[in-house]
Amino acid sequence: DSVGIYDVVIVGGGTAGLVIANRLSENSYTTVAVIEAGDLVFDNKNVSTVDGYGLSFGTEIDWQYESTPQAYAGNKTQTLRAGKALGGTSTINGMAYLRAQEAQINSWEHLGNEGWNWKSLLPYYKRSEHFQIPTEDQCIAGASYDISVHGTSGPLKTGWNTGLLGKSVTTLVNATYASLGLPYIEEPNGGVMRGFTRYPATVDRELNVREDAGRAYYLPIQNRTNLDLYTNSFVQRITWDETSTNSTPRANGVQFTDASGKQKTISAKKEVILSAGSLRSPLILELSGIGNPAILEQHGIDVKVDLPFVGENLQDQTTGAGAYSSNTNFSGAANYVGYFNVADIFGNGTYDLNCTVRDSLLQYATSVVEASGGIIDQKVMEKLFMIHYDLIFKDQIPISEILISPGEDQMAFSYWGLLPFSRGSVHIQSNDSTTPAAINPNYFQLDYDLKQQIGTAKAVRKLASSEALCDIVTGELSPGLQSVPLNASDEVWAKAVKEGYRSNYHYIATAAMMAQDLGGVVNTDLLVYGVDNVRVVDASVIPFQVCGHLTATIYAIAEKAADAIKSRYY
Ligand code: FDA
Structure with missing residues (x-):
């Protein structure tokens, strides 16, 4: 039962998917369909409220995936949040608009991704952005900027909330x-x-609402007659053109269940684009016969393309929190961030850490190769980890982010490691698309990740007991001096870090943009290897973590991808 024929079918109307939908439908002769599992949320207060972070957690617009028990962190599972709505995860996220460090985007090019570097991505960051110049009051409160790096006429409004501290x-x-x-x-x-x-932040200052991908990229163009949106519609798999004489498989649409639960198909004349997010797009590839043959065969799926790294390379960060009682009530938006490099966190201990990590790279690679069941090559992993190591110790890009949020009776700190080495995977567990996947981020698999997080937890305690805060902070609530005394050993800190952490929700790299022999799934145009006309455009393609929060970079990647798609056809 087909709902129609379009030039391009986009799976997932999320952060990246709506950029593609908007840009491709600019050409009125290109017909575009977006199939989104969630609903419209423009009237959902849990989404629009600018200081409502967390309100949507656990509601119907949160996929709240569950990880497998985490072997290196007490075998507990983690809740992995992701948005199920038009606008995807940009409807539930923390709204921070922060990009990346120049060297880390350049590292994508060092991996062999020609044309992907800071200089070439900057115009796309700008193209997506509508930077709202801070008001005088906001400047006095500390909002500052260099206009030369911002875009002022793109769809996505960025700036500072009203009601700043x-x-x-x-x-x-x-x-x-x-x-x-x-x-x-x-x-x-x-x-x-x-x-x-x-x-x-990603905020519409005038309306005082969250600026998500739906508001930025869909709402203004919703009346285009060449763009159709199917909400509450869940895609199961790609369908293939069995009559094609091409030597590579050619997609001709997707299968999905519509809002009433009926089975439907939709046809794509030119391309199918997967924008279902890092924890979904690889599963749709697997269910469509693209992936590691051992996994596909186990679930009775015919292998279309042998692409063993689909779902591998999963990278996420871990978040910790420090809470301190205070004698002062603060109310208002904080938005205070500190980005620390390795020397800021480890001081005199940096040299020792450097030597330990360098000497461990081989063993790190071995651990990852073993965890992947041997499909990743040892030499390749060593090469990737060398690039990773250089970013931390040679380029000295930030390794830790610490947010300070002064609140009511409390001074709250949250922190996370920006560049963990650990790698996990996401794979199907059945050929039924509704069966939950096996999602294993392997948090704290490699000891640098734990050392970094302990170093940062200690830095948080130092910040809280600094002279600047001594008249305000009255005590430590968490982790608390009882469980982690002032002179606590690293073992004691490690226990507290592992007990108190959560996912930072920055999942990437499960369909990484890299050469195939490095473990890549898509090429520099984000086309899936071995397939004629399927792309992945979402956080799955990011090969290495970025220091910023992901949406800024995802919007830019999707803008660049839209150009690549247009140049193929026009
Ligand atoms: P995204 O999740 O946006 O889109 C995927 C879409 O596909 C969703 O709409 C989903 O419903 C849909 N979909 C999935 N499976 C489907 C199927 N089978 N059929 C049809 N549709 C399907 N970033 C940032 O920049 N600043 C921040 O402050 C934060 N904070 C933050 C907090 C929390 C709680 C989370 C969970 C995440 C963040 N992030 C963040 C991260 C950031 O928001 C996130 O990485 C991106 O929005 C992901 O964009 P994608 O396009 O990859 O997927």
Whole structure:
């Protein structure tokens, strides 16, 4: 039962998918369909409320996937959040608009992805952005920027919330970060991130609502007659053109269940684009016969393309929290961020850590190869880890992010490692698309990740006990001096870190843009290897973590991908 024929069918109307839908439908002769499992959420207060972070967690718009028991962290599972709505995860996220460090985008090119570097991506960051210049009051409260790195006429509104905490709090927080030697930076989105600053958000300041992908990329163009949206519709698999004489398989549409639960098909004349997110797009590939033959055959799926790295290379970060009681009530948006490099966190211990990690790279690679069941090549993994190591120790890009949120009776800190080495995977567990996947991020698999997180937890305690906060902070609530005394050993810290962590929800690389022999799934045009006309455009293609939060970079990647798609056909 077919719902229609389109030039392009996009699976997932999320952060990346709606960029593609918008840009491709700019040409009124191109017909585009978006199939989205969730619903419209423009009237959902859990989404639009600018200071409502967390309200949507556990509701019907949160996929709340569950990880497998985490072997290196007490065998507990983790809840992995992702948005199920038009706008995808941009409807439930923390709204931070932060890009990446120049060197790490350049590392994508060092991996062999020609044309993917900071300089070539910057115009796409700008193309997506509509930067709202801060008001005078916001500038006084610490909002700062360099206009040359921002876009002012793109679809996505960025800027600062109304109701920011004021200047005196900013001065206090800045002095707190400075107590660890961290410099102030005026602009975190220009490719240099180390320092503390007041970061912008994805927000529509005038309407005072969250700016998600739906509002930015869909709402203004919803009446285009060449663009159709199917909501509450769940895609199962790609369908293939069995009559094609091409030597490579050619997709001709997808199968899905519609809002009423009926089985439907939709046809794509040119392309199928998967934008279902890092924890879904690889599963749709597998269910369609693209992946590791051992996994596909186990579930009775015919192998269309032998592409063993589908679902591998999963990378996420881990978040920790520190909570301190305070004698002062603060109310207002914080947006205070500090980006620390390895020397900021480890000081005199940096040299020792450097030597330990360098000497461990081989063993790290071996662990990852073993965990993958031997499908990843040892030499390849060593090469990837060498690039990773260089970013941390040679380029000294930020390794830790610490947010300070002064609140009511409390000073809250959250922190995470930006560049964990650990790698996991996401795979189907059945040929039924509704069966939950096996999602294993392998948190703390490799010891650098734990060392980094312990170092950062200690830095948080130092910040909280700095002179700047001594008149305000009255005690430590979490982790608490009872479980982690002042002179606690790293073993004690490790226990607290592993007990208290959660996913940072920055899943990437499960269909990585890399050469095939490095473990890639898509090429530099984001076309899936071995297939004529299927692309992946979402966080799955990001090969290495970025220091910023993901959406800024995903919007830019999708803008660049839209250009690649247009240039193939027009
Ligand atoms: P995204 O998840 O946006 O889109 C995938 C879409 O596909 C969804 O709409 C989904 O419903 C749909 N879909 C999935 N399977 C389907 C199927 N089978 N059929 C049809 N549709 C299907 N980033 C940031 O920049 N700043 C921040 O502050 C934060 N904070 C944050 C907090 C939380 C709680 C989370 C979970 C994440 C963040 N992030 C973030 C990360 C960021 O929001 C996230 O990485 C991106 O939005 C992901 O964009 P994608 O396009 O990859 O997938």
